[in-house]
Each structure stands twice: as structure tokens, then as C-alpha cells.
Amino acid sequence: MLDIIRRSCFGHKKQVISTISKYLSYLATFTQMPDRSDSIGRGKARQTEGRGGYLHHGGRGRGSSTKVPEGSDQQRTENSRLGNASEGRRRKLRDLDEDLNLTPLCTIPRPEIHGDSGQGNLEIENLVCIGSYSWMDGDIPTILVPGAPRVWTNKTLPYHVEHDSWGFIDQNACRFPLYPLLPLFKAVEVGEGELGEKEKVDWAEVDFVTDRNNLRKLLRWVSGKARGKQDFRIDTQLAGKRTVLFTRFEQRVIAMRGGSGFGSNFEKVSTKPVPGCERTTGYHRIVKYNIDGLVLVVRFEVDACLEDDKVPNLEPNQPEVDALSGSMAGLAVSESPPFPPEIPPNDLNIIRAGTAVSQKSIIELSTRSKSGIEWEEVYPQLFLSQTPHFFMATHKDGEFHTLRKERMESSQMMQMQEKHDTKFRMLASALRSIQNLVVDHGKNGRLSLLLRERELKVYERESKGGCLPDDFMACFEDKA
16 A cells, blocks of 8 residues: 555655555544434434446546546645555544644634624525435445435334444545545536526635535534534635635544434435435535525535425436446445545546435434424524425334424424524624635635634644645636
């Protein structure tokens, strides 16, 4: 392995040392202990079966695979976070201080917004789905576009569900650690929006590209709700003149559940896959919207959807489907968490398969062993992705007996919106402060936000690797 890294660094000693250090740090993300994911009450372990559509290769055109150039500066900088993992290494945690300068640049103060602004509740406006994808299980990083969430079957209660064994915390970083944001952009580039139509995005007009998880972390901080176990880090980069890219930084990308929790298996038992997506392990949706004058592109995972609101399945070219079927014959879905490969994958393959799903049909699922909903956590999750349905199942030792369904337009949800309005305004204010700081440091700046002991500090990263390949960064340049 050292020979591979040394060749990729062209013999430069400092680069070899840096690359080895980052390589070892990524191994630590394959760990034994659970962590909080972007879902309520569990990290998601999808263990499904099936086939896909057809595979595309080539350049950056529609339905292509994306390849990071061999031996490029990008690859040498980012060949950092993969390799064979031993069971001992999987127990380690990635350090939040990794690759950061010792001295912070500044501390970002919590925004202060008092009382009723007299403007009514802050609303998310102009929401549109601009893309979606599902991860395919397997050693080669592959996404199905548009993919599809699993379909809620409305199974009659009560029924028993086995314990979860493991789950993804950040599947994007696990399956494609070189550029965890890249699947988002590829799904938008080659796919369609909610109604199966191509959505054009003026990336130069976007203020933030982020996972919903990052927004939730920042919201806990501005609300004063972030506790010691909720310290976090978000890596940033300026794209174009104003767009800030947020990349999740997780100390683990996989959590071993050790028989605790039922959420993932409840989802599997209570839903069914869309034809063509049986072998997928998680559906991600990408939306663009305005909030308090900011334009956000937000990626989030969807647990399920209602059966009534699906667009007819994508019909791929049959000869290519037959070729794909031959290449994937005998492929089975893994029942255990993936190990990092020997060298970082630099190909992201695209399969055109799945079905476009209406925003009004998507569901967030949650499981609890006692009644009651943690609205402080649940409502922001639903609001920041505009997920209209929330289903909470209650169980005793895996025997599920009660299901509570809530809708965004319910009176309960309206009360929650009013209660959280000031917090969402504080979040928007914090985003503007972060944007100004990132813009001030320019395109060569590499800043990271680090929350520790309830203080959000800004650090410079030592490495200059980017969040995306250079050709995708060009999308943010003003064409005027």
C-alpha cells in the first residue's frame, strides 16, 4: 500500500507523509460505536436486494461516470481516507482537529434575534426538487439516477422486528470519500427533477450547497441546544463569487449497533422497493429553495414514500440493460458493513433507473420505545427538507404496536413552526456570517467550522484539497 501512495505522490517526501496520515485517519471512520445520524432515533442500515438499470461510462456528459485524473494534484491531495481496515482500527474515532491549524482564526458569535419580528413566520419559498439518486450496494461506487425511495406498505400492526446490527452515518462519505458532494452534482447533471423533467440550475446564484445534517447541527448551536456529545465540524470552500460548499466531517461513517435500535429493520419490514431499485441502500433527494433571502441547495435522505404519487418507472434501453445484467450476475446485497477498499475509488458510475417521486409523498420514519415525539429534533428535520409526512412507530422490545402519523400542515406542525421561527431566523443570520467569512478568504481559502464546548470557531485547514473536481467547480463561475 505504501508503494501505491508513494507512486501517486511522485516521490515527494512531505506529500507521502501527508497522504499516509490522511489515509490512516479515514480508517478510523469505520468504527464500532454508534453516533447520531441525520435521522431521528437511528443510523440507517439498508439491507435490500435486487437489480438496477443500465450503466454509463465516459466523460462528464449525461449519464456518465466521473473519474478523478490519475496522478493529478487533486488525487494526490485527496488520496487520504481509504484502505484496508482491521477490526481494531474500526474502533477508533477520527479526530475533529485533523488537518487543522492549531490556532483558530476567530470565534463566530451566536446570532441574537429577539422577540416577534412582526413579519410572520419565516417560510421556505420556491422549493423545487432538482435531482435524486440511490446508492447501489457493492464495491464499485455506483448511484441510480433518479433512484427511488422505498414505498410504504401500511402493514397491519402489531408485528415484530429484529434488532439493527449496523448503520451508515454518512453513506456518501463512506462510498465515495474523495468527494462526498460529487453524487449530488452528478444526480442533478444527468437526472431529472420531481416530474421527470430536467431542472436547470444557475449554480452561480446559489448561496450554499449542503447536506441537511449540517444545517441541523448549526441550528442546535444557534438554539443553545448543542451538548458535549454534539460537537461537530463542517468543512467549507468558496465556489465562484458567493457559493459556499459545506462538506460533512464525521468521526465515523459507519456505526455498529450491537443489537440496539430497530429503526433500520422497521423500515425494511414496513416498506417495499420500487422495481429496478431492489439492490439500493439509501435514497437521497436534492432540493433548491429560498429562505430569508438565501438560496440553498440541500441534500437529504428519504426513508419512504406513499405509493400513490410516483411517476411511471424509467424505461432504459433494453440492450444496455441486458449487458448490465450480465456484468452484475450473482451480486448480492451485503449483510455486513462495507470495508474501505485498498485504494480510493476515483470512478463514480451512474445507472439510469428508478422513478421520479413527488415531494408531497415523501416520508420520514422514526421508532421509539415510549410514546411522545422529540419535536425539538423532529420539526427542524422536517422543515429544512420540507418533508410533508412524519410516521412514528412505538414498540416494546421490537414488537411494534402503535403508529402515529403527522403532516406538515397539521395544527401541531403549525404550532411547531411558530415556536421555532426565531431559531430559523438565527440560522439564516449565522449562514450569512459564515458566507461573508468564506468569501473574504477567497477561492484558495480552506476554512473549517469546529464546535466545541458550545463555541463555534473557525480554523484554516493545512491541506488545500477541494470539495469537488475542478471541472465541477467551474459550474459556479458567472457566465455573464
